[in-house]
Amino acid sequence: MNTADLLFRYIKELGVESSLGVVGAAASITICLVAASTRQIESNASAYQFAVSSMGFLIVATLLSLCMMSELLLKRQEIGILRALGAERRVVMAIFLSKSILIGTLGSIAGIALGCVFTFITHAIGQQYQSVELILRMLTVGSAGSIAAGLYVAIRASRINIAETIRG
Amino acid sequence: MTVKSGEFVAVTGPTGTGKTTLINLISGLDFPTKGSVEVFGKDLSKLTESERVSIRAKKIGIVFQKSHLLSRLSVIENVELPLIFSGSPEEDREEIAAEMLELIGLSKKKHLFPSSLSAGEIRKAAIARALATDPALLLLDEPTSDLDTSTIDILLPLLRGYNYLHNRTILLATNSLKLAKLASREIRLRWPELVVEAIQG
Numbered sequence: 438m439n440t441a442d443l444l445f446r447y448i449k450e451l452g453v454e455s456s457l458g459v460v461g462a463a464a465s466i467t468i469c470l471v472a473a474s475t476r477q478i479e480s481n482a483s484a485y486q487f488a489v490s491s492m493g494f495l496i497v498a499t500l501l502s503l504c505m506m507s508e509l510l511l512k513r514q515e516i517g518i519l520r521a522l523g524a525e526r527r528v529v530m531a532i533f534l535s536k537s538i539l540i541g542t543l544g545s546i547a548g549i550a551l552g553c554v555f556t557f558i559t560h561a562i563g564q565q566y567q568s569v570e571l572i573l574r575m576l577t578v579g580s581a582g583s584i585a586a587g588l589y590v591a592i593r594a595s596r597i598n599i600a601e602t603i604r605g
Numbered sequence: 606m607t608v609k610s611g612e613f614v615a616v617t618g619p620t621g622t623g624k625t626t627l628i629n630l631i632s633g634l635d636f637p638t639k640g641s642v643e644v645f646g647k648d649l650s651k652l653t654e655s656e657r658v659s660i661r662a663k664k665i666g667i668v669f670q671k672s673h674l675l676s677r678l679s680v681i682e683n684v685e686l687p688l689i690f691s692g693s694p695e696e697d698r699e700e701i702a703a704e705m706l707e708l709i710g711l712s713k714k715k716h717l718f719p720s721s722l723s724a725g726e727i728r729k730a731a732i733a734r735a736l737a738t739d740p741a742l743l744l745l746d747e748p749t750s751d752l753d754t755s756t757i758d759i760l761l762p763l764l765r766g767y768n769y770l771h772n773r774t775i776l777l778a779t780n781s782l783k784l785a786k787l788a789s790r791e792i793r794l795r796w797p798e799l800v801v802e803a804i805q806g
Contacts, residue, residue: 518673523662523690600635
């Protein structure tokens with residue numbers, strides 16, 4: 438076994454918290470993609486797109502922070518044991534950061550797919566459009582949100598009080 | 606209090622006198638509110654986090670009071686964990702872990718997960734994990750609490766041999782008089798004075 442195997446053991450386990458994170462990220466990206474697809478505010482399009490993207494980033498980052506924090510609460514003792522056995526802080530950070538990125542990416546891909554389907558279905562009603570640029574932007578929003586959430590929780594995880602967790 | 610290199614010291618005292626806290630302080634898992642802790646000649650509070658982790662991974666083996674095996678890993682993978690963190694060559698890890706489990710009498714269950722082991726077997730695996738890196742300092746917190754008499758009879762000569770033949774330092778927190786007698790020195794902790802007595806064995 439090596440460090441990569443150990444990380445994989447933690448990342449591959451998609452429990453209830455992770456699944457909720459994927460669903461939350463997917464819903465946020467879907468809504469943002471649909472909102473960004475409207476042509477109604479073309480006079481100030483770039484400001485509108487920026488506002489929608491920023492909102493998407495904040496929502497994804499907040500949802501994934503909550504999801505990863507509950508993962509941290511569940512795995513608190515395990516993290517303490519790993520640290521007590523000599524795991525560096527970066528090993529613990531890698532577990533939470535990579536898991537958050539995985540959840541965010543899965544959620545973003547699902548959200549983009551759903552958003553595309555939704556805008557296609559409602560095309561006749563609202564005169565909406567899709568572009569590769571918009572899809573890439575939404576993927577970036579989802580990934581950036583997951584990295585921000587992952588970093589926040591990873592830093593907190595790496596700084597847990599080891600003695601307290603192993604006593605518990 | 607000072608423990609010399611190669612010594613086998615038993616720390617005894619009633620529950621709540623600070624035996625576990627002492628082990629946590631020595632392993633750098635906790636920090637003193639007063640005074641200082643020097644391990645291998647280095648003041649732990651003056652080291653960086655990375656240096657403390659390095660000492661813990663390479664030079665210290667710990668048997669926690671509650672064993673603390675990771676439930677998602679098999680027994681042999683649990684024993685391999687400190688070898689990963691200490692930087693042992695990847696190709697040797699499984700072999701070393703298997704040897705440790707053989708030594709402690711748990712080789713037949715090495716591929717099982719902790720949930721299918723008895724409390725005594727979990728304790729044995731925790732001891733094998735602590736010995737895996739051949740640490741210069743072995744810290745044991747109530748190591749015999751879940752063990753039956755026959756396992757204790759295996760463990761005692763193992764610890765004595767580890768100390769005597771390999772010249773490794775052992776600090777053992779225990780309430781067991783039988784285990785304390787094994788040590789070359791006993792340190793008794795008392796509450797609330799926190800008086801430390803040293804008794805030569």
